[in-house]
Amino acid sequence: QRRQKVITDDDRILYLMDEISRGARRLYDARVARIGLNQTQWRIIGQLLRDPALTQAEIAKKLELESATIGQAVAGLCARGLMERVRAKKDRRAWQLILTERLDDLLPELRGSADRLHDLLWRDIAADEKRTLRDILERVSENLDQLRAEAE
Numbered sequence: 364q365r366r367q368k369v370i371t372d373d374d375r376i377l378y379l380m381d382e383i384s385r386g387a388r389r390l391y392d393a394r395v396a397r398i399g400l401n402q403t404q405w406r407i408i409g410q411l412l413r414d415p416a417l418t419q420a421e422i423a424k425k426l427e428l429e430s431a432t433i434g435q436a437v438a439g440l441c442a443r444g445l446m447e448r449v450r451a452k453k454d455r456r457a458w459q460l461i462l463t464e465r466l467d468d469l470l471p472e473l474r475g476s477a478d479r480l481h482d483l484l485w486r487d488i489a490a491d492e493k494r495t496l497r498d499i500l501e502r503v504s505e506n507l508d509q510l511r512a513e514a515e
Contacts, residue, residue, distance in 0.1 A: 394476040398469060403436040411462050418451050419458040
C-alpha cells in the first residue's frame with residue numbers, strides 16, 4: 364500500500380519522458396545506421412546543426428559523454444569527410460568542429476529518417492496538442508536550467 368504512494372504522477376511523467384527519448388533514439392539509431400552513422404555521431408551532427416559554434420568539449424558536456432567517446436566519434440566523422448576539426452579561435456586548447464559540404468549530401472536522408480519517425484510518433488496527435496506540449500516542455504526546461512545555474 365505504502366509503496367504505491369512513493370511513485371507520484373510527476374515521477375511517472377519524468378519516466379515517460381525518459382522512455383520516449385530513449386526509445387526514439389534507438390529507433391533513429393537503426394534508421395541512420397544504414398548510412399553508417401552511430402548514435403554519438405548523429406547526435407554530434409545534431410548539436411552542430413543547432414549551434415555551429417559549439418566546441419568538441421561543449422558537445423561532450425551537452426551529450427553527457429566522455430571526451431574520449433566524443434573524440435572517437437569525431438575522428439570517424441572527419442575520416443569520412445563529414446566534419447573538420449580545427450583549433451578554436453576563442454580557446455586554442457579547444458577543438459572547433461566544422462560540418463563540411465559532404466555532410467550536405469546526407470542531410471536529406473537524415474531529415475527523411477527523422478520525418479518518418481515523427482510521423483509515427485505523432486500519429487493521432489493534433490498540431491495544437493503538440494504546440495501545447497512543446498510550450499510546457501520548454502518551461503520545464505527553463506526551470507531545469509535555472510536549477511542548474513543555482514547549483515553552480
